[in-house]
Amino acid sequence: MTVRVKLELTLGSIFYQNIDADFTVKGFDEANTEVWKQDYDYIGPEANDLRIKNNLHHYVFEARKWSKTLTQTFGQPGLWETRVREGVVPTTYVFQTTVEPRKVESYTTSWTKTVDGGNAIEPINKVTHEYRDGRVSVINYLSWSKSEKRFVDQSHSEFFYEGNSVKKIVTYLAGEAGPYSENNYTYDADGLASRIQHKSFGAGAINVEVDLAHQSGDRLVKAVYKLTNGTGFEYEFENKYGNLKWDKTTRASQLCSEGTFTSDKNINPLKHLGYTDYLLRNYSISNRLTESVNYIGCSFPSLVPESYNYVYDADGYPLRATTNFRGTSAKTEIEYTYID
DSSP: OEEEEEEEEEETTEEEOSOEEEEEEEEEOTTOOEEEEEEEEEESSSOEEEEOOOSOSEEEEEEEETTEEEEEEEEHHHHHHTOOBTTBOOOEEEEEEEEOOOOEEEEEEEEEEEETTEEEEEEEEEEEEEEETTEEEEEEEEEEETTTTEEEEEEEEEEEEETTEEEEEEEEETTOSSOSEEEEEEEOTTSOEEEEEEEEOSTTOOOEEEEEEEETTTTEEEEEEEETTSOEEEEEEEEETTEEEEEEEEETTEEEEEEEEEEOSSOOGGGGGSSOOTTOTTOOSSOEEEEEEEEOSSOOOSSOEEEEEEEEOTTSOEEEEEEEETTOSOEEEEEEEEOO
16 A cells, blocks of 8 residues: 655754655554565655555554654554555645754865866865854864964954844954944844945945845745945845745846755755844755756956765764856865864
8 A cells, every 4th residue: 555654854943844854654464463564765845755555453653864763653444444545535644844053153164276287275264153052152263374284364253133033243353442333233023134234444444234125935035235435236036945946136226146956855954043133144954966057247256156965874964065157167165164
């Protein structure tokens, strides 16, 4: 007989709809002796139909994901009555749980280029995170000093909360008592950031105000950037299962760029820091695999990313991410560490 199952997992406060997992079904006789067993590859985002051996006394279903095992036991008569069959809407057996995400401790970015036929790796920067009461409290930014051959402090950002939401982020340059910049957040009724005000301090500083409109449950997002020097631009994008699918940037009536993207089904650890970067760099819940961006006007970057490779741990957190750029053998590599 065929039984329909659905896996619904929430990581932290984020529902991961499109995930894969391992399922096992075990069949038992009346003496509770295991007499049959089958493993399955569960493929999201839709419910999966599992073909299992009929006429056993009872069954134990196990779903394994993110170091969690979800178990449900069913008798044969109940499964037979609710099985998948033509002309009848079957019962979907849902496996649900919430898992606490791992906290990213640091990530280090290096630049890899080909020199005399070999690869030369040069560190660029390092970002470390401090937590208080389970939430990020400070992010430290360090840059690589070639002369000292070590990372040196560049700046740090302090986080301030109102309830469960980040209300303000204040950034200080190393050795400076006064703030370098400040981000202030406003949220809509659904708890999504609706306005981010980025203030820069010092002579000639330019401030940025970002208004965010969320549609179709955050599937469509439009961000309007207004700068105090009189310029600005609009950025629109579509989420699919929480990940960037396509985007478009315009300035006044000019189309600047448009692109399409694909993502894996694993975990973007920076999303779980619990705030929205004002440049929206940490919006997707998973990790980008490919991007195809057509730059039409406004600006043209010298390096254009086109694909990404990852090394993951057992739960799908990236340990190493490699960015491949269009038309060059140069790459960037990011290595992540996590708090145990």
